[in-house]
Amino acid sequence: MPTRPCWVEIRTQSLEENYRFLAGLAAPHAELLAIVKANAYGHSLALCAPAVVRAGARWLGVTSVEEGLAVRALCADAHVLVIGGVFPGQGAVVVRHRLTPVAWEPWQLDELAGAAHAAGAVSGSLPVHLEIDTGMSRQGVGPDALGAALARFSAASPLRLEGVMTHLYAADEADGAVTEAQLKRLDETLGKIEVAGLYAEWLNVGSSAALLAGQASAISVLAERWGMKAMMRPGLALYGLAPAFDPGFEPREPAELNAARARLQPVLSWKTRVIGVRAVPAGAVVGYNGTFLATEPMRLALLPAGYGDGVDRQLGNRFSLLVRGQKAPLVGRVSMDQSVIDVTEIPEVDAGDEVVILGTQGGETITAFDHADAAETIPWEVFTRIGARVRRVAV
Numbered sequence: 001m002p003t004r005p006c007w008v009e010i011r012t013q014s015l016e017e018n019y020r021f022l023a024g025l026a027a028p029h030a031e032l033l034a035i036v037k038a039n040a041y042g043h044s045l046a047l048c049a050p051a052v053v054r055a056g057a058r059w060l061g062v063t064s065v066e067e068g069l070a071v072r073a074l075c076a077d078a079h080v081l082v083i084g085g086v087f088p089g090q091g092a093v094v095v096r097h098r099l100t101p102v103a104w105e106p107w108q109l110d111e112l113a114g115a116a117h118a119a120g121a122v123s124g125s126l127p128v129h130l131e132i133d134t135g136m137s138r139q140g141v142g143p144d145a146l147g148a149a150l151a152r153f154s155a156a157s158p159l160r161l162e163g164v165m166t167h168l169y170a171a172d173e174a175d176g177a178v179t180e181a182q183l184k185r186l187d188e189t190l191g192k193i194e195v196a197g198l199y200a201e202w203l204n205v206g207s208s209a210a211l212l213a214g215q216a217s218a219i220s221v222l223a224e225r226w227g228m229k230a231m232m233r234p235g236l237a238l239y240g241l242a243p244a245f246d247p248g249f250e251p252r253e254p255a256e257l258n259a260a261r262a263r264l265q266p267v268l269s270w271k272t273r274v275i276g277v278r279a280v281p282a283g284a285v286v287g288y289n290g291t292f293l294a295t296e297p298m299r300l301a302l303l304p305a306g307y308g309d310g311v312d313r314q315l316g317n318r319f320s321l322l323v324r325g326q327k328a329p330l331v332g333r334v335s336m337d338q339s340v341i342d343v344t345e346i347p348e349v350d351a352g353d354e355v356v357i358l359g360t361q362g363g364e365t366i367t368a369f370d371h372a373d374a375a376e377t378i379p380w381e382v383f384t385r386i387g388a389r390v391r392r393v394a395v
């Protein structure tokens, strides 16, 4: 059945090219783990997980065990890292479906060990990435809890310390001072892990910003010092956007970062179609509470896309969409299911015309950064708020 025309097009070829480009940037220092959490940043897990695997990814990262199961159903052989940790009762599913959990709370490690025992797992057979809090104060083992966490990886335990992970919280600050301090704390922790007689294969650090800022070599130097291999976890860059650096580089961005911005290709376009066009006289108001007043006769086009689809309500009266290759301002409030654009200056617009909410049409482009700036948020939120009812199609 033809569906309501509000859809997202996913160019899997661009995703594959982005992956290969980023893997080249990381090599030979670090292996990449492709972040596909939150339905691949709203891009559709079903389309994106197989695409990054085709491009060479051996590791995929998700938030939850539920998302991990969805990846496992799509990608039988990939390593699937569950970065948000396990919850009570989820250990058995982790073991059965060969997911790789990140853990940091003692009870998470107990949940996993209990499930592995129950499944008859032998010592050291369930790989775990232990998250270390190196300063973000969000999740991860702090210095005081390290001993208790490491004790859970005794020789008799079914748990194996496969990775040591941390999250950098200011990799998009160009001076790198916070990252340097975090890596120093990580280095100290790795020393304690060695003293405890444990060895982990992977040092798992850094998202898109760290990779694009050229941190791969620093992370791999740290990994090699402890006989480990480095792994980095890009998300946003895979989907074609290089994070903004704030504060930025002085006096200018490194050439590599500039080149990466030029090379990365957006993967997602978000489109709809004009339902109908109406002429209104001067004095007409538009939408809820009449926040827009027509001061002259106007032509308005109605679109089947609203905040229920992920069009931010803040965009009303302060953003433009593309139709017939030109910018058409959103007028009045964005409704749950509809919005209205001013097409007075584009007289050929008619019912059925394609409208670009995010993407390129003619010579004009609207990026997720443009949406984010207008809605006072970040591209990550713009992508992940595109509604479940918006169809994702591969192109």
Ligand SMILES: *Cc1c(COP(=O)(O)O)cnc(C)c1O
Pocket: 035, 037, 083, 167, 206, 207, 208, 209, 233, 234, 235, 236, 237
């Ligand atoms: C989401 C996430 C990433 C990816 O971050 P980007 O900035 O999108 O590259 C990496 N690591 C962790 C722990 C995350 O939660």
